[in-house]
Amino acid sequence: MRFSKRAAVAAAGIAVALAASACGSGSGSGGKSSKDVEVFTWWADGGEKAGLDGLVAQFKTDCSQYNFVNGAVAGGAGSNAKQVLASRLQQGQPPDTFQAHAGAELTDYINAGQIEDLSSEYKQWGLDSAFPKGLIDNLTVNGKIYSVPSNIHRANVLWSNKTVLANAGITAPATTLPEFFTQLDTLKAKGVQTPLAVGKDWTQEMLFEAVLISDLGADKFTGLWNGKTSWTGSDVTQAINDYKKLLGYSNKDRDTFDWTDAEKLVMDGKAAYQLMGDWEAADLDTKGFKDYGYSVFPGNDKAYQWLADSFVLPKGAKNAEGTKCWLKTLGSAAGQKAFNTKKGSIPARTDANSADYPAYQQAAMADWKVDTPVPSCPHGSACSQGWQGAVASAQGKFSSDGDVEALQKALAAAAQQYAKK
Amino acid sequence: MTTSSATVAPERAPRRRRGGSAHGKARHWGPGLLLLSPSLVLLAVFVYGLIGWTMKLSVSDQHNALPSQGFVGLKNFTALFTDDINDRFVHSLKNLLIFTVVFMVGALVMGVLWALLLERGIPGEGVFRAIYLFPMAVSFVASGVVWRWLMNSGTGDQAGGLNRIFADLHLGFLENPWWTDPHWGMAAMAVPAIWQLAGYVMALFLAGFRGIPAELREAAQMDGATTYRLYRHVLFPQLTPTALSVLIILGHMSMKMFDLIMSVSGAQWITEVPAVYVWQTLLTSDYAKAAAISIVLLLLVAIVIVPYLIYNNRVERRS
Numbered sequence: 001m002r003f004s005k006r007a008a009v010a011a012a013g014i015a016v017a018l019a020a021s022a023c024g025s026g027s028g029s030g031g032k033s034s035k036d037v038e039v040f041t042w043w044a045d046g047g048e049k050a051g052l053d054g055l056v057a058q059f060k061t062d063c064s065q066y067n068f069v070n071g072a073v074a075g076g077a078g079s080n081a082k083q084v085l086a087s088r089l090q091q092g093q094p095p096d097t098f099q100a101h102a103g104a105e106l107t108d109y110i111n112a113g114q115i116e117d118l119s120s121e122y123k124q125w126g127l128d129s130a131f132p133k134g135l136i137d138n139l140t141v142n143g144k145i146y147s148v149p150s151n152i153h154r155a156n157v158l159w160s161n162k163t164v165l166a167n168a169g170i171t172a173p174a175t176t177l178p179e180f181f182t183q184l185d186t187l188k189a190k191g192v193q194t195p196l197a198v199g200k201d202w203t204q205e206m207l208f209e210a211v212l213i214s215d216l217g218a219d220k221f222t223g224l225w226n227g228k229t230s231w232t233g234s235d236v237t238q239a240i241n242d243y244k245k246l247l248g249y250s251n252k253d254r255d256t257f258d259w260t261d262a263e264k265l266v267m268d269g270k271a272a273y274q275l276m277g278d279w280e281a282a283d284l285d286t287k288g289f290k291d292y293g294y295s296v297f298p299g300n301d302k303a304y305q306w307l308a309d310s311f312v313l314p315k316g317a318k319n320a321e322g323t324k325c326w327l328k329t330l331g332s333a334a335g336q337k338a339f340n341t342k343k344g345s346i347p348a349r350t351d352a353n354s355a356d357y358p359a360y361q362q363a364a365m366a367d368w369k370v371d372t373p374v375p376s377c378p379h380g381s382a383c384s385q386g387w388q389g390a391v392a393s394a395q396g397k398f399s400s401d402g403d404v405e406a407l408q409k410a411l412a413a414a415a416q417q418y419a420k421k
Numbered sequence: 422m423t424t425s426s427a428t429v430a431p432e433r434a435p436r437r438r439r440g441g442s443a444h445g446k447a448r449h450w451g452p453g454l455l456l457l458s459p460s461l462v463l464l465a466v467f468v469y470g471l472i473g474w475t476m477k478l479s480v481s482d483q484h485n486a487l488p489s490q491g492f493v494g495l496k497n498f499t500a501l502f503t504d505d506i507n508d509r510f511v512h513s514l515k516n517l518l519i520f521t522v523v524f525m526v527g528a529l530v531m532g533v534l535w536a537l538l539l540e541r542g543i544p545g546e547g548v549f550r551a552i553y554l555f556p557m558a559v560s561f562v563a564s565g566v567v568w569r570w571l572m573n574s575g576t577g578d579q580a581g582g583l584n585r586i587f588a589d590l591h592l593g594f595l596e597n598p599w600w601t602d603p604h605w606g607m608a609a610m611a612v613p614a615i616w617q618l619a620g621y622v623m624a625l626f627l628a629g630f631r632g633i634p635a636e637l638r639e640a641a642q643m644d645g646a647t648t649y650r651l652y653r654h655v656l657f658p659q660l661t662p663t664a665l666s667v668l669i670i671l672g673h674m675s676m677k678m679f680d681l682i683m684s685v686s687g688a689q690w691i692t693e694v695p696a697v698y699v700w701q702t703l704l705t706s707d708y709a710k711a712a713a714i715s716i717v718l719l720l721l722v723a724i725v726i727v728p729y730l731i732y733n734n735r736v737e738r739r740s
Binding site: 401 | 484485506507509512569573574575576577578579598601603686687689690691693701702703704705706707
C-alpha cells in the first residue's frame, strides 16, 4: 500500500490530462468547417492507401468546393476502425461517410437506422444501369440501396502452380468437381504431398462456399443467405461431404496457416492448388512469383462470388451534400478507375475500359460483365458480422473433427439465429 | 508496514472508546483518506464502476450495434450453457480446464523439483537460479511467437521446430500435432506457460525453504530422521502458505490466459478459451454476450481469489 500517494498523484494527473484532451477534441470538431468531408476508412497503407489517394485526387477535381479529411483508423484488418466507428455512431457523431463491406454486413447499420437510403441518387447518377443487375439485387434491402461500392473482388478463384501441374501431366485446370477430384488423385499419386493448400477457418469457409456453389448452383447458393434455401437439405449434406473429401487432399496443419502461408506452399511447389480471393494476384506479383495459373473454382461455372468495399451516407452527417459528392465521384467511371487500377481490384461498373488494367483484372472484368454475382459470407457480402463469427467457429471445429452432421446443424442454427436480424 | 504497526497498536485502545471528539477523529484519518482519495476514486470508476456496467450489460439484450432493448435477466447466461452453437462456450471452458490443470501441475512439479535440487546446495546455484528464472522476464507474446514456430504441427517432410528436431534425432515417434490435436491440444498450449513460470515457482519455493530455521533441520537430524522424513514431515508442512500463494498466482493467470494463446494459435476453435471468446464476440458487436462471458470469467477467478483473501486476512489478524 506504499505506492498509493505518488501513484495516486500520477493517476490523478493522467485523469486530468485525459479530461483535458477529451475537451480539446470536443471543441476541435465543433469548430469544423462545413466544407470538410470526413472519410472514415481502414485504408492506411499498401495498395489500399494508394487506391484511396487516387480516389482523393479525383475527388479534388470533381468536388473542388469541398475539402477531403482523412479519417483512416489503421490496424487489425479493419477491426480497430469498426470499434471506433461503433462508438461514434452510438454517440451520434458519425463521420461524413464510412467504409463498410457491401451487402449483408450493412444490415446492422440499416436496422439501427444509422445510414440513409441512396436509391434516388442511384437513379440520378445512373448507377442502377452502370452496375450489373445481379449486384444491384444483392445490394437492395427491402427495395432500398444504402451504399456505393468502390471496387469488386472475386472470392472463388482457384490458383495453381503451373510447373507442379505440368509435372503431373495436367494440362488444364479442372472445370467440374469430379474432374477436380481425379486431378487431385493424380497429383497425390505423382508424389505431391499437398495437392490443395488450405489455411485456417475463414479460408476453409471460402473453400466450403465454393463447393456449395458447385453442388447447389448459383441461385440456390444465394438463397442460403436470404432464407430461400434450407441449410438442412440433402444437397447441403452432399456439399459438406464433398468438402470433407477435399480437406483430405489438403495440408494437415491447415489450422496453423494464414492464407499467405498456404500461398507459400503453392509458390514453393509443395502444393498444386489453392482457393483464394483475387487479391492473391496482386500479392503473387508483388512477391515476384510468375509461374501461377488461375481459373474459376471447378463447377462454379458462371458464378462470380463477389465482395466489395463500399461507402455510405450516415444519418446526421454534418456535410451530407459533400458526402453525396464523394459518393458520386466514387461511383463514376473516372473515380472507379482511379481507385481500382491502384488497389488491384476491378470496378463495379461494367462500362470500364479493361485496357487500363493488368492481365488478371482484364479477365475478371470480362467475367464480371456476363457472370451471375453471388455473395460471400466470410467477406461480408452474404451475412452479418455475428453470422460470420459463428460460421468461422463451426468451420474451425469441422477442420479438427470432420463431423458432417454437427457442421450442418451448426450452420443451420447460425442461419436461424442471424438471418432475420 | 511492519514499522508502523508497532506505533499504531497502542493508539488503538483509546480510539475504541466512544465519545472521542469528531474533530480529533477526522484529524486522525483525514490526511490519509485525502491522499488515498484519488486512487480510490479511480478504482471506483475504472474498476468497480466498469464491473458494474459490464454486469448491467450482461443482463441486457444488446446483441448488436443497436441500442439496448431492455432487461432480459439471466437469459444471456443460460444461453451460454444451453443454446450456444456447437456448445462453443462449454468447449472453451473445457479447454480452459485442460490448460489450467496441465499448466499448474507442470509448473508446480518442475518448480518444486528445481527448488529441491538448488536447495540441496549444488555448485553454481546462482547461475542455475538465473537460468530458470529468466524465462519469466519474457512477455507471453514474445515467447508465444517463438513457441508457435517450435510447436509447428507439420510432420514428415514438412516438419519444423520441435518435430524437426525429433525427426533429426531419429525420435520420429515423438512427433505430434501439438496444439492442433482436437482433444489434448490445450495440454501442448500449456507447455510454453510452464516453461515461463516454473522458474518463478522455483524462486518462491526456494525462498520458502530458506525461510525455515536451520534449527528445525538440525533437530530432526539429531532425532535420526531420514532425508525423506525430514522433507515429508518437517519441511513441506512449513511450505503450505508458499504452495497456496503459488496455486493462487498460477490459477488466476491461467484463467485469464489470452496473449499466449493469441500469439501461438490466434483466435480459433481448437484453442478457444473464454477470454478469447470474449474478444471474438466483441468483434461481432455482441456486447451482451461478451459481457456475460466476462462476468462468468470474473466469477471463476473470484472463486479462486476470494477464499485466499479471507484466509490471508485471518492469518494477518492472528499475527
